[in-house]
Amino acid sequence: MPNSLIVFIHAVIIIGFTIRVIMMRRPVGVTLAWLILIFALPLAGAIMYLLVGERHLGRQRVAREAALRVHYGQWLQKLPRNAVADCSSLNRKSVPLKRLLEGALGIPALAGNRLHLMDVTETTLRSIIADIDRAKHTCHMEFYIWNEGGTADEVCEAMIRAAKRGAICRVLVDAIGSSGFLKSNLVRRLRNKGIEVVAALPVGPVRMFFVRLDLRLHRKIVVIDGEIAYTGSLNLVDPRYFKQTAGVGQWVDAMVRIEGPAVQALGALFLWDWVVETGQDIKALMETRNLKTAPQVGSANVQTVPSGPGSTSDTTHQLLLASIYAAHSELIMTTPYFVPDESLLTALLSATKRGVNVTIILPEKIDSLLVRYACRSYFDDLLTAGVRIICFQGGLLHTKSITVDGEIALFGTVNLDPRSFWLDFEVTLSVYDPDFGARLRALQLRYAEDTQSVDLQSRQKRSARERFFENTARLFGPLL
Template sequence: MSQDSEGFWLFSPILFHWLLSLTFSFRIIMKRRNIGATLAWVSVMLLLPYVGVGVYLLLGEMRLGKRRERRIRQLIDPYKQWIQSLSEGYQVDWTNAPDAAKYLDRLAARSEGTPTLPGNSLELLDDCEGVLRAIIEDINRTEETLYMEFYIWHNGGVADEVLEAVIKARRRGVITRVLLDSVGSKDFLKSANCKRARKAGVEIVEALPAGIFRAIFRRQDLRLHRKIVLIDGHTAYTGSLNLVDARYFKQDAGVGQWVDLMVRVQGPAVEVLATTFLADWDVETEGRQIDLNEDTGVVRQEAKGNAMVQVVPSGPGFYPDAIYQLLLTTIYSAREELIITTPYFVPDDALHTALRTAAARGVEVTIILPAHNDSWLVRYASRSHYDSLLKAGVRIMRFNAGLLHAKTISVDKEFCLVGSVNFDMRSVWLNHEVTLFVYNHAFCDHLCYQQRQYILQSEELQASDWAQRPKQERILENIVRLASPLL
């Protein structure tokens, strides 16, 4: 073999890597996604021979799968019409509401069609066992329908008692439907408890099934992250708590018990939560077990309180960028005080700038984060934002009483957000989430009180102390930050 041939075969893998990487880099550029994510993916392509292309094919594009995309196209118009029709007969009084609430209402209504509905009764529940006990009490009273949707169902403790209540409800004739994420609930779905519930007649559906073969056709990290319970179509729970007993969940992670918030809802907003569940169920079952106009378990609601609530579902397919726009608008609407709690804090440039700008214009911005996180990647990506935020005057509180998992935002003590959305790009763009936008002073007061309880259990991060951290920590933070658009 000649030297020229030997040289060609020696360098051909390198040439092929560059050709492949440049081809996919061009594809990424033409997708016109945000610049941070584009540069991050191009870097992955060029720096990781062949592996970068493989990772991109698995995780780089919003591939929902042909069947799922087809089903969503079939559902999106009828479900949006149904949601929009919910506002008929309800009169929203914006007299005492802040201007920002009106802007958010208009933005959400135009982006995804969900209206603000008056007449809701809201109860903020901040104790894990107390939440599960309340759910059990409501399940024991249910007569017709019980719908549940969670990212994680984990065996152990009071969670097992919830399952017993579900099985008993089914045995007395209640229609029971449970939708669980394939990845988050994989252990439960394989468990004897799940088999026993199915044998009793409980309909348990695995959402977004994951696997090596499926990765060829659909992106595997698009997850169902909502937490919803619906009882007889008139009572609902939603928030950040998975169906887990915190005393038995991830006790070997070294972060303490998880700390969550849930909201018990009665009133017209329950209809939107029910519609959200039904849309998810319809996609997973292709409508085989539910008819949009029959057997839905959704009943017309009477006023139960005085809270105005806008339920905002988000996620790829139905509402791809609604929550992102609403989060930005929420931050920019703050005039005096902005308090955020989130377990995973990896904002993109726009959200990061919005927080710094709020602090610079005199808003007291406080971000409450768990002192210890169960993801080291997120931990270091999050810390890479601290320097500039602290310099801008943002207060960063590190919660020491467990892994603070509550996802909340309060603005000027006037309105607030509670739901399942984390302050990271995965939650904003990739996961199916749900958030309550609450325009009610009394409920906001309750949430602000709870946020201040979290602050009392936290230690404020001082800029002078943070500047003294080891140099190797800074290097690692900045390296991991390069991948933050992908987290």
């Protein structure tokens, strides 16, 4: 091939993709990261951009979501008035957050919930099994990862028993996160027993040209009979049998068991995801008693916050920023993956300048080397500003939680990184209840006991090679 032709193709790739990237009008950091990649490696960068550069979900999925919005608008209008939390029952800091989410999603905060925070995986799985064994009508389960082994297999046995009693059992798992499970004999056995098992966001060599493959279903939801629900950071795994060779120790998670009107919101979210993946009739599914209004049984006000690529893509990010700016005295965050964008970093730095005690609890070891380096590139700025960063040493801390002044709690599946903000389908509970806030804060402080604080002076002694790796990884943070 003549050199002049190679130069021409090279220029066309760079100019064409540069124009495309700029015209998408995404955050500046994301745009610059893609431009750096395309200029440095034109052919490889162009191929990567075609595969994962834009949030293509596929026409069929988009059409199904559009049709569902009509049904969900009707469902929201039928919510009993006494189930909707009134602003008068919230403290002053909670009201702006509640209104933000109502304006962005149309989903109100629901009153009268009882929340049980669970931080021992074995206890959580046993509780789920016990609730499934009491199920009469429906068992709906949605997870990013379902992994065979240990107590997780006993959950499957409970589902089989429920199906045998006549309960409708549905399992929705991510096609990549649960790829091993979907190929297992256990899934074939579940299906043979009448349990519907569906892979969300399937992948394939042809599909990759029409749908972005790294957009994943990261939610963790269990809904039993429309009366009991669970959500949080725990995948359907027994940590004793999960990623034992990764060198990070056992994964440490937390879930919340919910009774009350908020169960209906999580049930509606499951049905949304199920219909989008299967195309089943939403009216028929709503008649399976998974969307009944549960009675008020407690005092917690809970707002369910779904997010993902599409119309709700910025909601969680906006909620995080608003929560940080709402803090007056204390902000505690736990997350396994911490790669903040510029706006989130600025919010954290400004919080310390207002006198807020900011603590970020991270696992000492994580299962991604690139994310580890990108995460640590932010430490110096945060430590200099007065943020306390501590590394959990009791395993891979996977709990995703934020407490604001011990009164407001954000709890769910969202990591503090661009992937959770804009690429994955997530769910967060925004809880306006001092009692739950205190319990979640107490759990965060227990995590802080098994930690080692990051020291700025020690950080400044690290090698130039280490600094270079961190700063290089930071350039690609918006793409992680």
